[in-house]
Structures are given as C-alpha cells and as structure tokens.
Amino acid sequence: MLDRSVIQSRGFRNVTEGGRVTGFRFQLRNPNYRGVSGSLLDGVEVVVDGERVPDHVPLWTLQGRTLTLDELRASTDVRWQLDELATITVPKPGGLAAGVHQLDVVVFLRRPYFPPMVNRTTFTASATPVLVPPVPGGGLKFGVSTYSYTADIYTLMTMEDVLADIADMGATGVEILGEGNIPGYPTPDAGWVDHWRTLLDRYSLTATNYGSWVDTEMWHDRSLTAEEGAAQIQQDLRLASRLGFTSVRPKFGVTSWDLDPHPIWQESVERSLELAAELDVVICPEIHAPTPIKHPVTQAYVDFIERTGSDHFKLLVDTGIFNTAPVLELSEEIQVDDDEEVPMHLRPLAVPIADLVEVLPHVHFIQAKFATVDDDLHDLHVPWREIIPALQDAGWSGWLSSEYEGRRDPYRGGDQVRRSHALMRSIAAERS
Amino acid sequence: MLDRSVIQSRGFRNVTEGGRVTGFRFQLRNPNYRGVSGSLLDGVEVVVDGERVPDHVPLWTLQGRTLTLDELRASTDVRWQLDELATITVPKPGGLAAGVHQLDVVVFLRRPYFPPMVNRTTFTASATPVLVPPVPGGGLKFGVSTYSYTADIYTLMTMEDVLADIADMGATGVEILGEGNIPGYPTPDAGWVDHWRTLLDRYSLTATNYGSWVDTEMWHDRSLTAEEGAAQIQQDLRLASRLGFTSVRPKFGVTSWDLDPHPIWQESVERSLELAAELDVVICPEIHAPTPIKHPVTQAYVDFIERTGSDHFKLLVDTGIFNTAPVLELSEEIQVDDDEEVPMHLRPLAVPIADLVEVLPHVHFIQAKFATVDDDLHDLHVPWREIIPALQDAGWSGWLSSEYEGRRDPYRGGDQVRRSHALMRSIAAERS
Numbered sequence: 001m002l003d004r005s006v007i008q009s010r011g012f013r014n015v016t017e018g019g020r021v022t023g024f025r026f027q028l029r030n031p032n033y034r035g036v037s038g039s040l041l042d043g044v045e046v047v048v049d050g051e052r053v054p055d056h057v058p059l060w061t062l063q064g065r066t067l068t069l070d071e072l073r074a075s076t077d078v079r080w081q082l083d084e085l086a087t088i089t090v091p092k093p094g095g096l097a098a099g100v101h102q103l104d105v106v107v108f109l110r111r112p113y114f115p116p117m118v119n120r121t122t123f124t125a126s127a128t129p130v131l132v133p134p135v136p137g138g139g140l141k142f143g144v145s146t147y148s149y150t151a152d153i154y155t156l157m158t159m160e161d162v163l164a165d166i167a168d169m170g171a172t173g174v175e176i177l178g179e180g181n182i183p184g185y186p187t188p189d190a191g192w193v194d195h196w197r198t199l200l201d202r203y204s205l206t207a208t209n210y211g212s213w214v215d216t217e218m219w220h221d222r223s224l225t226a227e228e229g230a231a232q233i234q235q236d237l238r239l240a241s242r243l244g245f246t247s248v249r250p251k252f253g254v255t256s257w258d259l260d261p262h263p264i265w266q267e268s269v270e271r272s273l274e275l276a277a278e279l280d281v282v283i284c285p286e287i288h289a290p291t292p293i294k295h296p297v298t299q300a301y302v303d304f305i306e307r308t309g310s311d312h313f314k315l316l317v318d319t320g321i322f323n324t325a326p327v328l329e330l331s332e333e334i335q336v337d338d339d340e341e342v343p344m345h346l347r348p349l350a351v352p353i354a355d356l357v358e359v360l361p362h363v364h365f366i367q368a369k370f371a372t373v374d375d376d377l378h379d380l381h382v383p384w385r386e387i388i389p390a391l392q393d394a395g396w397s398g399w400l401s402s403e404y405e406g407r408r409d410p411y412r413g414g415d416q417v418r419r420s421h422a423l424m425r426s427i428a429a430e431r432s
Numbered sequence: 433m434l435d436r437s438v439i440q441s442r443g444f445r446n447v448t449e450g451g452r453v454t455g456f457r458f459q460l461r462n463p464n465y466r467g468v469s470g471s472l473l474d475g476v477e478v479v480v481d482g483e484r485v486p487d488h489v490p491l492w493t494l495q496g497r498t499l500t501l502d503e504l505r506a507s508t509d510v511r512w513q514l515d516e517l518a519t520i521t522v523p524k525p526g527g528l529a530a531g532v533h534q535l536d537v538v539v540f541l542r543r544p545y546f547p548p549m550v551n552r553t554t555f556t557a558s559a560t561p562v563l564v565p566p567v568p569g570g571g572l573k574f575g576v577s578t579y580s581y582t583a584d585i586y587t588l589m590t591m592e593d594v595l596a597d598i599a600d601m602g603a604t605g606v607e608i609l610g611e612g613n614i615p616g617y618p619t620p621d622a623g624w625v626d627h628w629r630t631l632l633d634r635y636s637l638t639a640t641n642y643g644s645w646v647d648t649e650m651w652h653d654r655s656l657t658a659e660e661g662a663a664q665i666q667q668d669l670r671l672a673s674r675l676g677f678t679s680v681r682p683k684f685g686v687t688s689w690d691l692d693p694h695p696i697w698q699e700s701v702e703r704s705l706e707l708a709a710e711l712d713v714v715i716c717p718e719i720h721a722p723t724p725i726k727h728p729v730t731q732a733y734v735d736f737i738e739r740t741g742s743d744h745f746k747l748l749v750d751t752g753i754f755n756t757a758p759v760l761e762l763s764e765e766i767q768v769d770d771d772e773e774v775p776m777h778l779r780p781l782a783v784p785i786a787d788l789v790e791v792l793p794h795v796h797f798i799q800a801k802f803a804t805v806d807d808d809l810h811d812l813h814v815p816w817r818e819i820i821p822a823l824q825d826a827g828w829s830g831w832l833s834s835e836y837e838g839r840r841d842p843y844r845g846g847d848q849v850r851r852s853h854a855l856m857r858s859i860a861a862e863r864s
Contacts, residue, residue: 034609081616082586112648112649113685151465154433155588156588179514183515219506253545257549
C-alpha cells in the first residue's frame with residue numbers, strides 16, 4: 001500500500017553523484033483521482049525547512065525515467081499512474097542533515113476539462129520526513145521489531161510494506177511476533193513460508209528474534225503443565241527456525257507484580273534446550289520493566305545458564321528498564337481498568353547502565369524499546385547517550401532492535417522508528 | 433486490508449433466522465498486537481444506540497465457528513488471529529432500523545503475562561456504522577463509482593477491498609475510472625484483466641460505466657486533432673469492453689466557463705460510433721454542473737443523437753446539477769488558486785426535475801453525485817425525494833451509481849456511499 005500522505009515516508013534521502021552529495025529526493029503519490037499523461041504535469045514547488053525551490057527546478061522520475069519539467073511537458077509516453085510513485089529530485093549541494101525536516105510541496109497539474117482560466121490546478125502537501133543516516137561501522141547491528149507497526153499492519157500496511165519500510169531506513173534486521181505476524185499461526189501454509197523467505201531476500205533483511213508466548217493461564221480452571229509449556233516453546237522454536245530466526249523470546253505468564261514467571265518456566269525451557277541446540281536457536285527470556293537486572297527473576301535466569309551450561313539460553317534486554325522518566329502516553333495496548341492505579345511497569349526503573357555491563361556477556365539481544373523521539377532526535381525516556389557508548393566500550397556486537405511502544409496514531413510507528421534509528425546511529429557514529 | 437477502526441464498516445447487518453429478524457451482527461479486528469487463543473477472550477460488551485448488552489451475551493464467530501462465551505473460554509482449537517476478523521452476533525428481536533447507529537464495544541482479553549490483578553484487560557472501540565436496507569423491487573439499479581473512494585484506493589484499500597465494500601452494502605454495479613483504477617493503463621497485463629473478471633464474479637458485481645478522458649490540451653503548443661481524439665475514445669472503448677463495461681464516458685477538454693467541449697468532440701465521437709456499436713458499448717457524454725439540461729451543450733448532444741440515429745450515444749447525468757444548496761466543503765480535487773473566485777461549477781444549479789424527465793429517453797446512466805448525507809440520512813444538497821419518484825414514474829430502469837465527492841477523510845467515502853444507498857433505497861422502497 002502507498003502511504004495515505006501524498007509525501008511518502010519511504011524514499012526520502014540524500015542523492016550522491018560522483019562521490020558528492022548533490023541534493024535530496026523524496027517520493028509522492030499522485031494527489032489526483034486519476035492517472036495522467038506526464039505532459040499534463042506542470043511542475044512541483046518544494047519548500048524544505050523554509051527554503052523554496054521553484055516549480056521548474058526539481059527533476060521528476062516516473063516509470064523509471066528521469067525528466068526535467070520541459071521534457072515532461074513535451075513527453076508522449078510517460079504517465080503518472082494512480083498506483084505508482086513519482087520521485088522528485090531536488091538539487092542542493094551537501095544535501096540535508098540527518099533528522100526530521102519540514103517538507104512542503106505544491107504539485108501543479110493541468111486539467112483540460114476545467115475552464116481554461118483555472119485548469120492549472122494545485123495540490124498542496126506537507127510532511128515532516130526523517131532522514132536516517134547510514135549505519136556506522138562497529139559491531140552494533142540495527143534492526144526493527146514489527147511490534148513498532150502495531151495497528152498499522154494489516155490495516156495500512158501489508159507485511160511486505162513493513163519489511164520495505166525497515167529496509168528503506170537502512171536497517172538490516174527484522175524481529176517479529178510469531179502470533180501476530182504469521183498468517184495461519186501456528187501452521188502457516190508452505191506458500192506463506194516461501195513468501196516470507198522471498199521477502200527477506202528482496203529487502204536484504206536478516207530474521208533476528210521471534211517473540212512467542214507461553215500463556216500459562218490459557219484456561220480459567222487450571223495452569224499449563226511444564227510439558228504443555230515445553231510443547232509451546234518447541235512449536236515456536238521449530239517455526240522460528242523454519243522462518244530463519246536465530247532466537248525465540250518466550251513470554252511466560254507471571255504470578256506477581258514483579259513479573260515472576262510461572263514456576264513451570266524452568267522445566268519447560270530445560271525440556272526444550274536440546275531442540276534449541278539442534279536448531280541453533282537461542283531461547284531468550286525478556287528482562288522487562290518492572291523487573292530490573294539486579295533482581296531474583298533475572299538472577300534465576302543467570303543461575304539457569306550457569307547450572308545448565310547451555311549456550312542456547314541467554315538474556316534479552318528491553319531498554320524500557322533504563323527509562324529515566326515515566327511514559328505518560330498510555331498506549332491502547334497497556335490500558336487497565338480506570339479504577340486501577342497506574343501499573344508498576346509504567347514507573348521509570350532507571351536501571352544503572354553498569355548493571356547492564358555486568359550481565360552483558362549473557363545478553364543475546366536488545367529490544368531498543370522507546371516511546372517518543374522528538375523532532376530534535378531527543379528520546380524523552382531512554383538514556384541512549386549512556387547505553388550505546390557502554391555497549392561499544394564492552395565490544396558487544398548484537399542487535400539493537402527498535403521497538404516503538406507509544407501512541408498508535410496511523411503511520412506513527414514507522415516515523416518514530418526512523419527517528420530512533422537516526423538517534424542511535426548518530427550516537428554510535430561518534431565513536432565508530 | 434482491514435479497516436483501521438476496530439469496528440469494521442463491512443459486515444454490519446441484521447440477522448434473520450427462520451424468517452424472523454433476531455438480532456444484528458458486526459465485525460471486529462483484533463485490537464491487540466498479537467493473535468490469541470480463543471480461550472483468552474473474555475467477552476464483549478456492546479452498547480448500541482445507548483442500549484447495553486452485557487459482555488457474556490454476544491456470540492463470537494471465529495475461523496468459521498460460532499461460539500458462546502463459555503464455549504470460547506473452554507476452547508482449545510480456535511484463535512483470533514491478527515489478520516482475521518471476529519463476527520459478533522447480538523440478539524435483538526426485530527434488529528436495527530436502516531441508517532446510522534452509534535456502536536460502542538468493550539472487548540475483554542486475558543493476558544497471563546500481566547500481573548494477575550490486572551490481566552483481564554480491556555479494549556474499547558466506537559463507530560457509527562450504517563445499516564443499508566436491501567435493494568427494493570422496481571427497475572432502478574443501484575451501483576457505486578470507485579471515484580467515491582478517491583485517496584483511499586491504493587492507500588487504505590486495494591481494488592478488491594473497494595469491490596468487497598460495494599458488494600457488502602448490497603450494491604450490484606461498479607463504475608470505474610479507466611485512468612485511475614487500471615494498473616498499467618492503457619495496456620494492463622492479461623493477469624490483471626483476469627483478476628478483474630474474477631473479482632466481478634466473486635462479488636457478484638456488474639461492470640457499469642467506465643470513465644475516460646480526452647485531454648484535448650494534452651500539450652502546451654497544440655490541441656489534439658479529431659483523429660487523435662477518436663483514437664483515445666477507441667482505445668478506451670476497447671479496454672472497457674474487455675473489462676465487461678457497457679458504457680464509456682469520455683470527458684473532453686472544454687473551452688469556456690460553460691464547459692463547452694472542445695470542437696473536435698463531434699468528429700471524434702462520430703468516427704468511433706461504428707466501433708461502439710460493434711462492441712455494444714454506449715458512449716455517454718456527461719451532463720455536469722455548471723451545464724444544465726436546457727443549454728446549448730446538452731442540446732448539441734441531443735441533436736447529435738437525432739442526426740446520427742445512433743443508439744450507442746446517450747446522455748450521462750451527474751446529479752450535481754440538481755443541487756439546491758452550494759457544496760461548501762471544497763474537496764482537495766476541486767481546489768483552485770486562492771486568488772481565483774469560487775468557480776461557477778460549485779454554485780447550485782437547481783435544475784428542475786421536469787427537465788430531466790424531458791430528456792430521460794436519452795439518458796443511459798445516472799451518476800448519483802453527492803457531497804454529504806448526514807446522520808439522519810438527509811442529503812444536504814441533492815433533492816432525492818424529487819428525483820427518485822420522477823424516475824419511477826417515468827419507468828426509467830437504469831443505474832443510479834453513487835459518486836461521493838466531498839471531504840476526503842480516511843474511510844469517509846465508503847461510509848458516505850452507504851448513507852447514500854440507504855437514503856436512495858428508502859425513498860425508492862416507498863413506491864416499489
């Protein structure tokens with residue numbers, strides 16, 4: 001699907017020619033209700049961060065051909081279809097800086113079926129697209145969780161659109177939710193599995209972590225047994241492996257405000273370690289607020305690693321535990337009854353980064369959870385300027401998988417993930 | 433694609449069992465970020481027009497199976513996937529009246545990975561869906577133009593979604609815009625043509641009218657010749673016929689505020705009449721504001737019919753000419769430069785219905801153009817209570833093809849078309 005906004009979120013980037021940055025480009029969907037011949041297009045005025053570029057200057061790329069306005073006016077065999085995008089290239093030596101920009105455009109289009117005096121019609125559009133800098137050198141890998149696109153997947157975006165979006169921002173890893181993103185879960189048909197593999201290839205993405213659940217209170221009258229828990233984990237390990245993922249995060253039911261996992265967890269995981277080793281998929285329990293790192297729950301995971309000696313059981317850290325300010329925008333996913341107090345998991349834990357460094361040898365994956373990155377690329381809650389240098393200093397080389405969890409306004413997830421990547425990469429680039 | 437709203441616009445209708453209306457039903461998308469086992473669903477409270485139905489009462493239909501809440505809680509093999517809809521059936525003898533309703537729901541879902549005291553979580557959603565009555569008996573046929581979905585097609589809805597929407601409201605005809613809705617226009621690939629034919633079958637829709645353009649001022653330095661105009665018409669006639677359409681509306685460039693068509697129109701059409709007859713596709717010029725029926729432009733079309741004796745050239749009437757009030761909400765499609773006066777085509781023409789009756793023998797198709805039908809099914813501009821009885825009295829039996837042209841808010845087109853059909857059918861039913 002195309003973005004409903006005329007200015008598309010994908011395709012906004014600097015243009016390099018002969019080793020120099022000569023301008024920037026972006027993509028527009030046709031703002032009209034019909035497709036038209038290129039000769040009816042009559043220019044596009046672009047105002048970027050207040051700087052105006054006259055309507056005859058930008059180049060148009062339509063159906064694979066790049067044309068000046070004069071060439072477009074004289075053209076006989078190029079069209080702007082309703083379901084195809086135009087790429088607009090704007091000359092600007094040095095291009096644009098990484099971050100959020102204000103972009104306003106006016107598209108001029110002649111419509112001969114309007115009275116001659118008014119047939120040069122205008123379509124205006126504005127957006128604040130994000131220019132994401134390239135991935136810096138060093139061991140950190142930058143991915144995205146499809147959870148970021150909650151409520152947009154299947155409504156505004158297909159799974160392919162989500163992968164295209166992740167690739168468009170230069171991320172190379174994709175994390176999914178097994179029960180969210182696999183049609184026909186737990187038994188997708190072979191066609192879908194092939195489609196998934198094809199998409200990974202097409203967008204040059206690595207399948208990273210696969211989120212799963214062990215719903216210990218699946219029924220009202222009894223809890224799952226350890227055997228049932230193991231069967232659930234093993235089902236997801238097999239499916240994850242079939243889809244190319246290298247870790248599975250099972251989310252167990254909990255028994256307390258501290259998120260103590262249901263006691264079956266140890267036996268369920270232990271019964272699954274052999275399969276995990278066989279498939280070479282790492283089982284990763286998630287360290288998630290309100291459970292900090294120095295806490296019996298986390299310690300039990302570390303003890304389990306040491307006791308079993310398994311290298312297929314490691315930690316997954318959700319960066320929400322480092323929040324230094326409360327996330328006040330309750331998303332629809334974390335609503336509770338009005339008469340409940342604000343749940344503990346929303347209070348900022350502010351776990352010291354030194355605690356992370358201590359367990360880092362056991363950490364397989366980092367969910368770069370965040371709620372808001374503002375227009376100046378400032379995260380309102382997570383102290384990335386402490387986290388990222390600490391990971392670099394420790395020589396940690398794993399995935400930082402952006403996981404947006406904030407207001408679910410249409411298209412906000414993709415936009416926020418771009419900001420998150422721009423922010424994290426900018427910090428990482430300072431030392432790489 | 434699913435509607436982004438949790439309460440879907442499609443699927444809202446009364447339920448008939450054993451010849452009696454026993455309730456109503458609607459569809460929900462999963463408001464959560466993951467799919468879940470049916471046993472984790474914990475009821476849905478429904479408030480319709482202020483009347484509350486407790487959470488244990490509605491029935492759930494998931495994956496083709498209909499279950500009570502108790503059955504759902506005990507279930508082991510049914511899921512609410514993220515990409516699948518649940519149908520909620522609410523008992524209510526007599527059902528709901530035709531028209532717009534206020535629908536509020538609260539979905540309860542247990543999440544074992546939340547602390548036990550708060551793991552029965554809630555998701556609220558509200559909507560004002562439209563219950564569309566069945567098509568009444570009589571000669572009038574009710575269709576929809578895809579133009580109604582401008583800005584939603586390719587962004588929020590695929591072409592299939594649009595056809596599904598049209599079929600869902602019980603309409604049986606679909607009108608398209610050739611240059612808007614045919615990927616690869618003017619030469620769609622054979623696969624798309626097959627797909628189109630399959631969709632018409634799947635949704636039991638008849639292809640009605642095909643909108644085309646003859647852009648006489650395609651280039652800056654010269655107008656099209658009559659030969660080029662004829663080639664354009666013939667290209668569209670052939671394509672329309674291939675897709676099953678029975679009429680083509682060519683929109684010529686105009687030369688005046690009165691929308692006088694470019695003088696090539698007569699020769700271009702005349703050169704195409706033989707092909708039109710061969711394909712049995714009727715060429716229909718559009719009578720569109722600000723051109724009324726008693727006007728030299730319309731008279732020239734009638735003269736043409738009489739002179740050529742062709743039965744493959746007839747009139748298409750856009751009901752915007754009957755507006756009795758100005759359409760004040762300028763849509764993005766009809767913007768003009770700020771310094772231009774409001775164009776004449778926005779002023780209400782209030783053409784007398786008697787003028788329509790007079791030319792009705794020449795009228796092949798009616799575009800039921802409208803801009804706003806309010807919550808009480810009152811059209812703010814078009815006098816349907818005069819138009820529809822006049823058509824019935826005259827025994828006219830053709831298509832009324834709803835063409836929404838108003839604010840392009842997301843999903844508004846489909847909603848307004850439902851209102852338009854509910855309104856037109858209710859009036860028609862009074863005499864049928």
